[in-house]
Amino acid sequence: MKWTTMLSGAVVATAVAFAGAAGAADYPNKPIELVVPYSAGGGTDLVSRAFADAAKAHLPQPIGVVNKTGGAGAVGLSAIMAARPNGYKIGMGTVEITMLPHMGLASFTVDDFTPIARLNAEPSAVTVKADAPWQTIEEFMDYAEANPNAVRIGNSGTGAIWHLAAVALEEASGVTFNHIPYDGANPAVTALLGGHIEAVTVSPAEVVSQVQAGKLKILAVMNEDRSQTFPDVPTLKEKGYDVTVTTWRGIVVPKNTPDDIVDELRAAAKATADEQSFRDTLTKLNLTWAYADAPDFAKVMQKDDAFFADMMAKLGMSN
Amino acid sequence: MHEIDMLLQGFERLASEPFALLLAVVGVALGIVLGALPGLTATMGVAILLPFTFGLDPLSGLLMISGVFFGGIYGGSITAILLKIPGTPAAAATAMDGFEMTRRGQAGLALGTATFSSFLGGTFSVFVLIFLAPVLANFALEFSASESFALAVFGLSIISSISGRSLVKGLMAGFVGLLIATVGLDPMGGFPRFTGGMTELFNVPFIPVMIGLFAAAEAFKSLEDVDLRREVAAALGRIIPPWSLFRKMLPTVGRSSALGVAIGMIPGAGADIAAFIAYSETKRFSKTPETFGRGEPSGVAACEAGSNGCTGGAMLTMLTLGIPGDAVTAVMLGALTLQGLQPGPLLFQDHADLLFTLFAGMLVCYVLMLVLGLASLRFMGRILQMPKSILTPAILVLCIVGTYALNNSMFDTFIMLAAGVAGYFMQKYGFPASPVVLALIMGPMAEANFRRALSLSSGSYDFLYTRPITAGLLLLAAMTLFMPLLRHLIGKRNRSRRAALAREEGADLDSKNGAE
Structure with a gap:
């Protein structure tokens, strides 16, 4: 009796699951899992949790955040790629989608993901100590040119986005820096505060409290436009260096996800991103709201993919 | 004083x-x-609670997160002492003596000692945070790559004091740990x-191994015991340590708490390192090592005061400089920013x-920890009365579920089981496990x-002796590593001299006897 009840229960459950997978008309009819490739409490995680929270009003089912960390993001991103393309396991994609494949560290390529919406983007910025001898980016670059290898630039790890930002600046200007990898952006900023290195190329968001306290100063940002938080800081482009390097985070799904599910998620992501509470949360976290719908997001991904393929080859890091 | 008024x-x-x-x-x-x-x-707990604090006022949210942080560091000791399951890496150090005490039927005393030491260490660190924060703020900045390297070498040298019966086997276990760490x-x-092409191995799965x-x-x-013979005494025994024992431990608690605060302030060094270093230093100063x-x-x-001493130290760096010293304070930094408070x-x-x-x-929070801890110990202690036939499978299930929860990864679970088998044979042949954990x-x-230090100095090795903190820590490491060896050699010489003397005396006696 008990067994038959259980068995029939299992049959019904399976049938429901299959129905859910096959017909997208009633999508979503169960909670959605959002895979985050970085650990809880980090920037990517905070964006994801803020998104999941704000999305409640725009999806009939809740979004649950699951952190799958390891391998510089490769573990979580692989899990997103390998998920069943039914819209119930989506992912928080990061710029590493376009970087890791060219380092031989990932089994996926950028084409394994279908973009839904970019939510956040942060540029790189050249930051030095407040009492450093350079007042402008020109002075800094002149010094670096006159003293090859003397300027030590801290980054968040070899082959990570902020390392490549510094390398891109080298490429554009012809100077050479001494790149010092740290275990993340925070330790690099700590080393800069302690005067153990000359500069960092992390995002303005990661140095904002030190800049406001007058301990550090930003010389330039590597973006198309000036930062809203620091409108007085010039862009490298203004100064004649054609370098824009930004990290981004956004919702992606595995390729082959049915179009109607993609459209459903796109609409929900747009509504969520426009939610004032979501924008406020990002602002509080010093993160920049940078919503881009799927077509624009796809362009960013393809452009970065080509850029990093080129950079990794030049660095000799491509495998 | 201004601070007292404010407090x-x-x-x-x-x-x-x-x-x-x-x-x-x-x-x-x-x-x-x-x-x-x-x-x-504790990191995971803090991260999970973080979204919940979005809607709270800053004080309530931050207090709850602090509570999870403090409780999490202390809680690791309970299962470490009762079952030899370190809930946190720091508790791996506590397990060394804590579980031995349980084996001898002093589980209650071990838990009580851990609770009081955690409370004292943590409270001490919060007082340092309150009164000395501006003075100590820049200590963390002195630590460059070379100092962190020296601290790590010093940490490794502790293997010599946690090797247990055989120093050689301890060193061997440590070296295997170092190899795995590569x-x-x-x-x-x-x-x-x-990595054999496995992305899961891009980071050493440290907690599963532990x-x-x-x-x-x-x-x-314990599966070996078919007759379910109980090796561990079931009684919890006395919980609150007698005053005579407590007084003897006070210098240990004081020294360990101070070490904990200092290590907590150093970026990249946390409760685990503090616990091991405090243990080793206590052994060094002990009359009965x-x-x-x-x-x-x-x-x-020592372990508990050291690891809880870290909490205030880590918060000190985070609050004064806006730099998180470890994963928990990194999440707390996010919580503060979210509440509109810019740490720094x-x-x-x-x-x-x-x-x-x-x-x-x-x-x-620390007083609450003391009260809740002491109140829950009797209840927790009942675990010991569980028959082994239930307890052992329950522990294995707990290990598997806990490891899986860490990263939602079956791979980690298999690593954990493999490490379990390795650990079983290590125990069998007298190799201690803690040196492996320390090396990792x-x-x-x-x-x-x-x-990194070599990169910073453009390839020059000068940093090994030109920087005072680096040189000092390296010297301390050499001393720690070779002291037991020297003591052993001196002891041997004394013994052989005494033996020789005894022989001579014996010979004298013999000759006397012969003469008579």
Whole structure:
């Protein structure tokens, strides 16, 4: 009796699951899992949790955040790629989608993901100590040119986005820096505060409290436009260096996800991103709201993919 | 003093916030539970609670997070002592003497010692945070790559004092740990080493290995006893340590707490390192170093005071500089920012009122930890009365679930089981497990920072002796490593001399006897 009840229960459950997978008309009819490739409490995680929270009003089912960390993001991103393309396991994609494949560290390529919406983007910025001898980016670059290898630039790890930002600046200007990898952006900023290195190329968001306290100063940002938080800081482009390097985070799904599910998620992501509470949360976290719908997001991904393929080859890091 | 006034005002404000106090209780209780379960860490607890604090006022949210942080660090000791399951890496150090005490039927005393030491160490660190924060703020900045390297080498040298009966076997276990620590992404080059193409191995799965070596190995071992013979005494015994013992441990607690605060302030060094260093230093200053590793209450006290001393130190760096010293404070940094409080040099000027209320709340959290801890011990102690036929499978299930929860990864679970089998054979042949854990913590730190220091100095090795902190720590490391060896050699010479003397005397006697 008990067994038959259980068995029939299992049959019904399976049938429901299959129905859910096959017909997208009633999508979503169960909670959605959002895979985050970085650990809880980090920037990517905070964006994801803020998104999941704000999305409640725009999806009939809740979004649950699951952190799958390891391998510089490769573990979580692989899990997103390998998920069943039914819209119930989506992912928080990061710029590493376009970087890791060219380092031989990932089994996926950028084409394994279908973009839904970019939510956040942060540029790189050249930051030095407040009492450093350079007042402008020109002075800094002149010094670096006159003293090859003397300027030590801290980054968040070899082959990570902020390392490549510094390398891109080298490429554009012809100077050479001494790149010092740290275990993340925070330790690099700590080393800069302690005067153990000359500069960092992390995002303005990661140095904002030190800049406001007058301990550090930003010389330039590597973006198309000036930062809203620091409108007085010039862009490298203004100064004649054609370098824009930004990290981004956004919702992606595995390729082959049915179009109607993609459209459903796109609409929900747009509504969520426009939610004032979501924008406020990002602002509080010093993160920049940078919503881009799927077509624009796809362009960013393809452009970065080509850029990093080129950079990794030049660095000799491509495998 | 200005700070005392501010603190008293903080207590006043806190008294009018019953909701914040309630959340502090919830936080501490939750932290203890999370800390006690293997695989669930204080970091995870804090991160999970973070979205929940979005809707709370800053004080309530931050107090709850502090509670989880403090409770989580302490909670690890409970299962470490009772079952040899370190809930946190720091508790792996506590397990060394704590579980031995349980074996000898002193589980209650071990738990009581751990609770009091945690409380004292943590409270001490919060007081340092309150009164010395501006003075000590820049200490963390002195630590460059070379100093971190030296600290890691010093940490590694501790293997000599936690090796147990055989120094050679301890060193062998340590070296195996160092070899395992080389698996993963190269810290400087970013390319994979010895991973066999598996992305899961890009980081050494450290916590699964630890859970396997300690808890799963212990569970496998108890499967051996077919007759379910109880080796561990079931009685919890006395919980509150007698005053005579407590007084003897006070210097240990004081020294360990201070070490904990200092290590907590150093970026990249946390409670695990503090616990091991405090243990080793206590053994160094002890009159009876041979009792360590065989159920010495001072060993438990040192680890717990050290790891909880870290909490205030880590917060000090985070609050004054806006730099998180470890994963938990990194999440707390996010929580503060979210509440509109920008950690960093300006925090103490702009939000002094809230900050001192928070400090008062932290002291309350530690008192709550003491009360909840002591109250729950009798209940927790019942675990020991469970028959082994239930307890052993339960431990294994706990290990598997906890490891899986860490990363939602079956791969980690298999690593844990493999480490458990390895740990079982290590125990069988007398190899200690703690040197492996220590090497896994310190190895990557030593390697990355040594190579980073070389990059910083453009390839010059001068940093090894030109920087005072580096040179001092390296010297201390050499002493720690070779002291037991020297003591052993001196002891041997004394013994052989005494033996020779005895022989001579014996010969004299013989000749006398012969003459008579």
